Amino acid sequence: INGRLFSSADTIREARRMILTFGTAWVYRLKSSGKIVSNCHKLPEKMFDRNILTVGEIVTEWKSLLLSLWEQNPELKILFTVSPIRHWKDGAHGNQLSKATLLLAIDALQKEFPEHTAYFPAYEIMMDELRDYRFYADDMLHPSPAAIEYIWERFTGSMLSPDSLSIIKEWKDIQKAINHKPFQPESEAYKRFISQTLLKMERLNEKFPYFDMTNEVEMIKKKF
Structure with a gap:
């Protein structure tokens, strides 16, 4: 502690x-x-x-x-x-x-x-822009996933630098690859997929060395 x-x-x-x-x-x-x-x-x-x-x-x-x-x-x-x-x-x-x-x-x-x-006006965006029922969860109190995504996009678009936005875009693709569950994990195609993902992570780390991906690299290496 x-x-x-x-x-x-x-x-x-x-x-x-x-x-x-x-x-x-x-x-x-x-x-x-x-x-x-x-x-x-x-x-x-x-x-x-x-x-x-x-x-x-x-x-x-x-x-x-x-x-x-x-x-x-x-x-x-x-x-x-x-x-x-x-x-x-x-x-x-x-x-x-x-x-x-x-x-x-x-x-x-x-x-x-x-x-x-x-x-940052997260409250105002929810109250004034996202009035439709689809922007609320079933309890009608919490924002729905669509509302969360909308507010997040407004936040990143106004508060983050171009470098940060670039990291987010590239990291989303890598994250999808990390979470991907293959039908044939022993296949050569999947091993190539893992190698390509590791290469993307290396390139991203070269561009943004302060972006720590140590845990994720270890996680995906275990999939070999």
Whole structure:
């Protein structure tokens, strides 16, 4: 566990981009202390008060956290998003109040730190562009695969560099090859297919040496 924690800390210190997705402004407070907690132990509801945070509370908390992050890593850029998933247990109105609170808090943080923050409108795309039923899962709360793909394409098209887009395009083809299940795994044709896939991976790694494919290379070599 300690190894993983140190690894995460090192990653944050070395990262150049971080995406933060806000989901809900509703929180649980432990009655005995007033502290905001996660009821991960499924304790009785009577032990908690449930309320919605104010814009000011969210901004104050996150301003302190962001300043701490930038002390460790001054080059870190933050991209905020608001989750498009509806929290229907709060009711339609409660969900909207929550999302509006998050949007206002993010807007305030962006104004406070304009050089270090940006915003991607995943929530707005879902609400304003993807209104048809086919863009929702059966529960009518979560985005469908079609909606996820649409939002992903909007994200990559506006946020990623040409090099990153090139990696994604080439990697999709390689990933399909890795996941391919042949009818005749012992055939010469399949062995050629594996060799061609490894060659594609080598070429991709030559173009983008920072793109680590070590695990995938080992995985596909085992298919020989």
